[in-house]
Amino acid sequence: MxxxxxxxxxxxxxxxxxxxxxxxxxxxxxxxxxxxxxxxxxxxxxxxxxxxxxxxxxxxxxxxxxxxxxxxxxxxxxxxxxxxxxxxxxxxxxxxxxxxxxxxxxxxxxxxxxxxxISESQRVRQALVRASYDAFIARLGQMALDAGSEQQLVRSLPGMLIDELQADAVALAFPESDGHAIDVRVAGQINGEALCHILSSRWALLEASLPVDRATILDDRQLELLAEAGEGFACGAATLLRDRDHPTGILMVLSTDTRPIQHDILHLIQGVAVLVAAIMQRRRTAEQLAHAQRLDALGQLTGGIAHDFNNLLTIISGSLQLLDDEYAPHQGARDLIAGALHSVARGASLTSKLLAFARRQPLAPQSVKLHQLVHDLGTMLQRILGESFSLTIECHRGLPPAHVDPCQLETALVNVVLNARDALPGNGEILLSVGEQWVRPQEMEELQAGHYIVIRITDRGMGMSASTARRAVEPFFTTKSMGQGSGLGLSMVYGFTRQSRGMLHIDTVHGRGTTVSMYLPVATSLPERVLPPRHRVEGARQTILVVEDDPGVRRIAVSFLQAAGYVTLEACDAVEALAIAKMHPETALVFSDVMLGGAMNGHALASTLREQLPGLAVLLTTGHDDAPDVSPDLGHCGTLLRKPYRREDLLVAIQQLIA
Ligand SMILES: Nc1ncnc2c1ncn2[C@@H]1O[C@H](COP(=O)(O)OP(=O)(O)OP(=O)(O)O)[C@@H](O)[C@H]1O
Ligand SMILES: [Mg+2]
CATH class of the missing domain: 3.30.450.20 (PAS domain)
Incomplete structure (x- = not known):
């Protein structure tokens, strides 16, 4: 038929x-x-x-x-x-x-x-494939939410993709933070070790050959690269995993047959890559947040202790200085007192670093030309370092000024350079370079967008292990032996840069070296003008009102002033001080702590006095900047005395205001 x-x-x-x-x-x-x-x-x-x-x-x-x-x-x-x-x-x-x-x-x-x-059935089939891919992404997202462990997801993803795409091999590769090793998760017929090797040696080449924003089919050149690892794949597709602007890894799907890779597969690979990158970014942000919170908590603790400790030091040092007068004829006693005062000075330097870490160091930021500062400091540093170390300074004259406290900046630079020296094996080079950088919005988590001066200090010394790098800025964390390091150097630099509205960044590779970068805001105003003293009262035996809530500290200040011939009045808070100042029009100067009990602090007292008794001079003292985000307006008194102060410092500051 x-x-x-x-x-x-x-x-x-x-x-x-x-x-x-x-x-x-x-x-x-x-x-x-x-x-x-x-x-x-x-x-x-x-x-x-x-x-x-x-x-x-x-x-x-x-x-x-x-x-x-x-x-x-x-x-x-x-x-x-x-x-x-x-x-x-x-x-x-x-x-x-x-x-x-x-x-x-x-x-x-x-x-x-x-x-x-079969147009219609093919359309239906494609829709089914697409739906299955969408379901795959949704499953992955759900896993990320459920598991809470991104590691688990990253580990199982290559196998899941092989099943979904019927591919022969899938690799998920991340360069380690040191930029040399590659962490590769593979599944299927693939020699992980060989691929790992080829990816780490050709990472930059491969990374540069992939488009930044989408998955792409691997071309012959890229497949040849992989063939060097002993894998003969006929086709493949890959995409970059990105964290903000930086590529953080590569997702690659490989196949031994010549079937062309469909658009839908590229779409799926891209979707998976975006999801994995987002999950990893979330983990990194969470880790950074936890680290920052830990440092903040440590800062609050150390800041509180340092503040109390500073008051104790003020009392001890004041008492010792008064005793020094009493025992003037007794050399033995004066030697003992001098030794004790020396220890007080060391204690004060320790508390000052702790306060810096806690971002509570009283700062006097001003417009600072870095060129002059780093060259002057460089000469001094080279002397400390000795001949076996060379310090190279790169800084253009034309850089804009930074808005920063120059004394604290010098201390910070000394700390970082000494760390570089300690990381070198007895000799070597240290590079200190100063440049500028515009930071775009969202570019750096800890830094607002804007114009910054960046000071980088680089050594090719021992570098830090990952665990040391994580803890380097914690107060009292040191890898140096007893007596060699207190573990407060980087803590100070960290707190100081942040209090200055900048940032500290450490790039380090174990065994290869370290670059410490300090970002400091560019000054927008002209260098500050020092105002002349507002008020001068002639005559001896002037009256000074001492405002201090700690009776021990108050007693010391009063004793210093009385011994110098001043008449003193005392108040323990701002309200009492206002009342006494009004009752005693002969008062020439108010010497007040910034931190006072009660609702009004020293700054508020100073501005109220300025309004109500405009003829009165005010000198503030603090060991501690309690409101680091509000830069105190000290223009009206011209001076802030740092605690613990020496008697001479106090008298000089007073004489400058009411000589
Ligand atoms: N340039 C560097 N190279 C290698 N490791 C460093 C470097 N800078 C800091 N570190 C590591 O960080 C730790 C903490 O540094 P930090 O400056 O805070 O304290 P320290 O140098 O140990 O003591 P201190 O500075 O108080 O005398 C160091 O002990 C060291 O392990
Ligand atoms: Mg140090």
Whole structure:
């Protein structure tokens, strides 16, 4: 039985049927075929079958047809995963499935082709694939939320992707923080170690060859790179994982067969990469936050202790200085007192570092030209370092000034340079370079957008291990032996840069060296003018009102002043001080602590006095900047005396105001 014998059947089947002779000419077509290919009644008869396909497929088809006709059997046309394309009379193309069968007729052997338009089912299939990919991403997101452990997700992701994409290998690679090692998670037929090696040696090349914002199909050059690792992959796709502007890793899918990688797969890879990058960024931010919170908590603790300790030191040092007068004729006693005063000075330097870490050091920021400062300091530092170390300074004259406390900046630089020296093996080079940088919004987590001066100190010394780097700025953290380091150097630098609205950044590679960068805001105002003293009262035995809530500290100040011939009045808070000052118009100066009990602090007292008793001079003292974000307006009194103060410092400051 042949189709020719059953013309009715030929016309009622739902598929398009074509009967072709041994030359490939169409000798009969049903109505469905004419409609499908857009040819009118009997329009197909006499055409070559190759006329029903795109021009670029015709030659290949001819070869296949001759092959088929030499050993014909019933079978679908093309390979299982091959998409066949038909072409209508108007040139429009569409996907088709074709079944072939040889038919013996009275006129010889013919061939029947049953053609089905699969546009619709292909669309459905693609939609299904896409839905499955979307579900995959959703599953990944859910896992990230549920597990809370990104490590687990990162570990299982390559295997999951292999299953989803039927790929041969998937690699998720991250360079370690030292920029040399690569952490690769692989699954499938892939030699992880060899790939790891090739990725670490060619990381920069590979990273630079990938587009920044999308997944891409690997080209021959990129595949060749991987082939060096002994892997013969025929095709692959990859994308960068990004954290803000920086690439942090690569996700790569590889396959040994030549099937082209579909757009949907690229889309999936990109989606996965974005998700993984977001998860990792979240973890990093959480870690940074926890670290910053720990440092803040430590800062509050040490700041509180240092403040109390400073008051104790003020009392001890004051008492010792008064005793020194009493025992003037006794050399033995004076030696003891001098020794004790020396220890007080060391204690004061310790508390000053702790206060700096806690961001409570009273700072006097001003517009500072770095060129002069670093060159002057450099000469001094070179002397401390000795001849076996060389300190190179790079700083342009044309840099804008920084807004910073110059004394504290010098202390910070000394700390960092001495650390660099300690990291070098007895000799070596230290580079101190000063530059400028514009920081864009969101570019650096700890820094507001703006214009900064950046001071970098680099050594090629021992560097820090990851755990040392994590703890380096903590107060009292040191890897140096007893007596060699107190662990307060970087703590001071950290607190000082942050209190100055800048940032400390440490780049270090174990065994290779360290660069410590200090970001400091560029000064927007001109160098500050020192105001002349507002008020001068002539005559001896002037009256000074001492305002201090700690009775021990107050007693010391009063004793210093009385011994110098001043008349003193005392108040323990701002309210009492205002009342006493009004009752005693002879008062020439108010000497007040900044930190006072009660609602009003020293700054508030100073401005109230300035309004209500404008003729009165005010000198403030503090061991501790309690409101680090409010820069105190000291213009009206010109001076802030740092605790613990020496008697001479106090008297000089007073004489400058009311000489
Ligand atoms: N340039 C550097 N190279 C290698 N390690 C460093 C460097 N700078 C700091 N460190 C490490 O950080 C630790 C803390 O440094 P920090 O300056 O706070 O304290 P310290 O130098 O140990 O003591 P201190 O500065 O109080 O005398 C050091 O003990 C050291 O392990
Ligand atoms: Mg140090």
């Amino acid at each position: 042949t189709a020719l014998m059953l013309p009715q059947l030929f016309d009622i089947v739902p598929d398009a049927l074509l009967l072709v002779d041994a030359e490939g000419r169409i000798i009969r077509a049903n109505g469905n075929a004419e409609r499908l290919f857009g040819h009118g009644n009997d329009g197909l008869v006499g055409l070559s079958v190759e006329a029903l396909m795109p021009a670029d497929a015709r030659e290949r088809h001819l070869q296949h047809r001759l092959g088929y006709m030499s050993s014909p059997r019933v079978r679908p046309m093309g390979q299982s995963d091959q998409v066949l394309v038909g072409q209508k009379a108007d040139g429009q193309q569409f996907p088709v499935e074709i079944a072939l069968s040889p038919i013996e007729t009275a006129h010889g052997r013919h061939y029947l082709a049953s053609v089905r338009d």
